[in-house]
Amino acid sequence: MSQAAPKETRCIFVRDWICPVEADEVPLEVCRVCVEARKAQQAVATVRRAAPTGASSNLAKVKPEAPANLPQDVQKQLGGLDKQFEEGQISFEEYVEKRKSIVESNPNI
Numbered sequence: 001m002s003q004a005a006p007k008e009t010r011c012i013f014v015r016d017w018i019c020p021v022e023a024d025e026v027p028l029e030v031c032r033v034c035v036e037a038r039k040a041q042q043a044v045a046t047v048r049r050a051a052p053t054g055a056s057s058n059l060a061k062v063k064p065e066a067p068a069n070l071p072q073d074v075q076k077q078l079g080g081l082d083k084q085f086e087e088g089q090i091s092f093e094e095y096v097e098k099r100k101s102i103v104e105s106n107p108n109i
Contacts, residue, residue, distance in 0.1 A: 013095065014082060032092050039088065077102050 011017035013035065021030060070078070078099065085095040 013099065014086070028096075035092055039086075042086075071106070074102065074106050 009019045009021075011019045011031075011034075013031065017038070019026065020034070081090075081095065081098055081102065084090045085092075090098070
């Protein structure tokens with residue numbers, strides 16, 4: 001008897017990320033460690049080798065998730081905030097606080 005593949009859960013802070021934690025509730029400290037680890041990983045320069053001739057790329061098969069139906073001004077605010085965080089311009093705590101403020105100030109979300 002085969003088991004169903006685990007459901008992919010998106011990160012609540014950065015939509016492009018898949019959360020590796022398979023639980024309904026994730027402590028914020030776990031998110032903090034994950035985000036810091038990803039920032040450290042992105043800071044290291046790497047080179048991706050070309051796939052051997054004839055090999056198909058799994059990356060080409062991945063379809064990006066459709067954006068949420070949010071008001072355009074909210075999308076712009078959240079996108080700008082995500083960019084600041086990903087570029088290391090703001091701390092994790094500041095990112096969470098600002099994102100929370102944006103979401104709470106927009107009752108249509």
